[in-house]
Amino acid sequence: MTEPTDPGAPGGTRHGSAEPLTRITAQPGPRPDHLHRKGAHAPMTRPDPPTLVAVAHGSRDPRALPAVTALLDRVRELRPGLRVRLAHIELNAPLLTDTLTALGDGDAVLVPLLLTRGHHVKHDLPGAAARAPHLRVRVAAPLGPHPLLVEALYARLTEAGWRAEHERSRATGVVLAAAGSRDPDSAADTRRTARLLGERLGGVPVVPAYASAASPTVPEALRALAERGHHRAAVASCFTAPGLFATRSAAAAPWIAAAPLGAHPALARLVLRRYDRAAAAPHPLPRELASA
Template structure:
């Protein structure tokens, strides 16, 4: 960097926060991987609640807030913009989903758990995409899109979205729906960034195999940077949700 160049805006990755000590540790590993991909970029971690540092304490003017969340619910549409308003020039990036890099990470985690290419061709197999729930209709639409794209990635096997809070179907309900279609060999794909109550609750119902949270998966780290770069392509906005994209 020359004396005339300004440093790139700070990237603040924003997690939800959890009482599970593994959650913050996992997100720190993800942030470390983001730093490795973009040496010299100031990358920080903050949380909406429960874990330090909390987002208001981590803010710097002109930063880009990248939510470590997969859909545009209340936190993305309201909590993050409210925090961004406290620091001049701060942008809020889109959530991590839907995006092909997210689908790549989900598929890889299933493979790690024991899913094989042949499973996608079996009429007995299915997948439940387990995610945190939100009453925001855009959030549900995003999760359904992720499920459809994961189905394509897995060769057309049915992928049913399910939720651990707020809305239905629950994971047990999604499992029963697949069983009614003759799909008794069902995997649970964990659509969470880190371990915690919801991720544990979702995988406890898995009748066959369950993937672990996405954590510091390389594709997720690349996706964080992608959202950061896209946010820098637009002027700071009071309502960043208007710029959300499924790309």
């Protein structure tokens, strides 16, 4: 089962963050030689950190690539000197296999710019890493659920017109629009993000909804909110970049619709958080993915 080819489509521990999913060791790394042949100590050098490979879904929407590129520019600003590379699962260049081939020998951490666990994170990324034997690759967790993701979602809602007084009205509600997946872990991640966003909004009801492969759809979730008396409903866009699904979800909004997350500073910090956890906590490749 593959994820829907969502153009903008895009997971726990305490506070909703997730552990790195996998570590793939294609070959043993070189052992540092601390001694010269005559016993003198060689100068110690710090190894280069793994390359951060940010893996986006890919989209035919011309706004998607600039949005992801701007996000990675923010990541570079936060971590000067870190090698950051972009890759796509499909639809846009560079594709993941091409980016990994171009890296040469060394270490890399794949950080999915996806917001839930699903087929891409569980299978496509580990599979691509296993087919790059010249690299030692770890696969980080997706970006959600996490409080930093919620911070970005809240900010985008505010930019669209959400105000504090709306949180005190019984007529308001929010639909959290996500790509959707048949993987139950993906739906669980979206539900967790919706709960966290509802807490951030002071108890406003937040209903998760999906653009594909799962239910309820965004229009169905909006109708359900209206039936409960929440006639003033906003749509929060749980998409990394613009795309078909994000556009359709926003078009269904009867009131305000937030923009995709894009280059929000909290999302850039979250990318680095996922990178750091994966780089620092090696995990063996799960047996079921060993031949992916």
